[in-house]
Each structure stands twice: as C-alpha cells, then as structure tokens.
Amino acid sequence: MKTKDSTAGERGWCVYILRCADNSLYTGITNNLEKRLAAHASxxxxxxxxxxxxxxxxxxxGKLDKASALRLEMLIKKLPKARKIEALENSG
Structure with missing residues (x-):
C-alpha cells in the first residue's frame, strides 16, 4: 500500500469502522490502514x-479509489448504527 496520497484513479483506499470504548462506531477512510490504526491508538x-x-x-x-471511498464513508455515516457494519461488509 502506498504511503503518499493516491491519485483519484488508484485503488488503494479503504473505509474502516472502529468500535470505541463507549461502544460507539467511528467510520473513516485511509490509504494506509496500519498507520491510521496506530494514530487512533496513540x-x-x-x-x-x-x-x-x-x-x-x-x-x-476492499480497496477503492479515493472518490469511491469518500462516497462510501458518507453513505455509512448516514446509516443507523445497526446497518453500518452490514453495509461495509457488502461493499466488497
């Protein structure tokens, strides 16, 4: 996975969901999941x-281009909590 921002057509972005200590869900996008998770942890x-x-x-x-990842993130953020993980699992 690249460490610099990908160009719009490259597929190296993903949408992720975290479960926080208060049981809430956080949705975000990244092109370097390992680095982003470390940043959340710190x-x-x-x-x-x-x-x-x-x-x-x-x-x-799955891996997406940046524009698709942003669209999916916005879609997931609008969903009720119960449907967020289901939507992401069905995205590929």
Missing part, C-alpha cells in the same frame, strides 16, 4: 476517538 488521529480509546477495528472495505 490519540493523534481524530478528536472523536481520542476521548473514546481504546478503539478496535470491526470492519474494512
């Missing part, structure tokens, strides 16, 4: 997960 990735650590990975999408 409290430097997002304000939301910083105050809800530890967070565990519960689902990831």
């Amino acid at each position: 409290g430097t990735a997002s304000k939301y997960t910083r105050s809800r650590r530890p967070a565990s990975l519960v689902a990831t999408s």
Whole structure:
C-alpha cells in the first residue's frame, strides 16, 4: 500500500469502522490502514476517538479509489448504527 496520497484513479483506499470504548462506531477512510490504526491508538488521529480509546477495528472495505471511498464513508455515516457494519461488509 502506498504511503503518499493516491491519485483519484488508484485503488488503494479503504473505509474502516472502529468500535470505541463507549461502544460507539467511528467510520473513516485511509490509504494506509496500519498507520491510521496506530494514530487512533496513540490519540493523534481524530478528536472523536481520542476521548473514546481504546478503539478496535470491526470492519474494512476492499480497496477503492479515493472518490469511491469518500462516497462510501458518507453513505455509512448516514446509516443507523445497526446497518453500518452490514453495509461495509457488502461493499466488497
């Protein structure tokens, strides 16, 4: 996986869902999942997960181009909690 931002047509992005310590779900995108998870664990990735650590990975999408990953992230964020993981698992 590349460490720099991919161009719009490259498939190296994924959408991921974390379950936080308060049982809430956090949805995000990345082109380097390992690095992003480490940032969440250290409290430097997002304000939301910083105050809800530890967070565990519960689902990831297949590799997508950046635009598709952004669209899927927005779609998932609009879903009720019960449907978020189901939507991501069905995305490929």
